[in-house]
Amino acid sequence: GDSVTQMEGPVTLSEEAFLTINCTYTATGYPSLFWYVQYPGEGLQLLLKATKADDKGSNKGFEATYRKETTSFHLEKGSVQVSDSAVYFCALSSGGYQKVTFGTGTKLQVIP
Amino acid sequence: EPEVTQTPSHQVTQMGQEVILRCVPISNHLYFYWYRQILGQKVEFLVSFYNNEISEKSEIFDDQFSVERPDGSNFTLKIRSTKLEDSAMYFCASSRGRGTTGELFFGEGSRLTVL
Numbered sequence: 001g002d003s004v005t006q007m008e009g010p011v012t013l014s015e016e017a018f019l020t021i022n023c024t025y026t027a028t029g030y031p032s033l034f035w036y037v038q039y040p041g042e043g044l045q046l047l048l049k050a051t052k053a054d055d056k057g058s059n060k061g062f063e064a065t066y067r068k069e070t071t072s073f074h075l076e077k078g079s080v081q082v083s084d085s086a087v088y089f090c091a092l093s094s095g096g097y098q099k100v101t102f103g104t105g106t107k108l109q110v111i112p
Numbered sequence: 113e114p115e116v117t118q119t120p121s122h123q124v125t126q127m128g129q130e131v132i133l134r135c136v137p138i139s140n141h142l143y144f145y146w147y148r149q150i151l152g153q154k155v156e157f158l159v160s161f162y163n164n165e166i167s168e169k170s171e172i173f174d175d176q177f178s179v180e181r182p183d184g185s186n187f188t189l190k191i192r193s194t195k196l197e198d199s200a201m202y203f204c205a206s207s208r209g210r211g212t213t214g215e216l217f218f219g220e221g222s223r224l225t226v227l
Contacts, residue, residue: 044203049215091155101157102154102156
C-alpha cells in the first residue's frame with residue numbers, strides 16, 4: 001500500500017539557516033504529493049503540492065520538487081524564521097481517490 | 113476566510129462510553145473526512161464521505177465507528193464504545209473536489225482521552 005517516510009524530528013535551527021526535511025514515498029501509479037504544516041494550536045494547512053514528476057511546489061519561501069526517479073519530495077527553505085516553527089507533514093494521494101496518506105510529521109523549532 | 117471547525121477541542125471519557133465528535137465543514141465543500149493521530153504516530157485516514165454516504169474507509173474504521181451528516185452542515189464521528197486505544201487527536205477535513213487535486217482543509221482537531 002501507499003506509505004510516506006519522513007525524517008525524524010525534532011529539527012532545531014537558528015534563524016536564517018537552511019532547512020531540508022527529507023521525504024520519500026511508496027505508491028502505486030502516479031501520486032500527487034503534498035506538504036502540510038501544523039502551527040501550534042492550529043489545524044493542518046496545505047503548504048504546497050506537486051501533481052506530476054518534476055513539478056516544483058512552492059509557497060512562503062518553501063519549495064519541494066517531485067522526483068519520480070528517487071521517489072522523493074524533500075522540503076527546503078533557504079532562510080528559516082522563528083515563525084516557521086511548526087510540525088511539517090509530507091503526504092500523498094494516489095489513484096484519483098480522496099484518501100491522503102501522511103508521514104509521521106517533523107517538528108521544526110527555529111531559535112532566534 | 114472560511115474554515116473547518118471542530119468541537120469539542122478536548123474530551124475526556126471513560127472506557128466503554130459513547131463519544132460524538134462534531135465538525136462543521138466549509139459550506140460549499142462536497143467531500144468530508146475524518147483522520148486521527150495517536151500521539152507520536154502518523155496521521156491516519158479513517159473515512160471519507162460524499163453524497164451522504166461513506167465513499168471509502170480504512171481498516172481502523174470498524175463497527176464501533178460511524179459518521180453522519182444529520183442536518184446539512186454538521187458532520188459527526190461517533191465512537192460507540194470507546195477503548196483506551198481510541199485516545200488520539202481526531203481531525204475533520206473537507207474538500208471541494210477529490211483528494212489528488214482538491215485541497216483538504218483541516219480543522220484544529222478534537223483531542224479524545226479515554227481513561
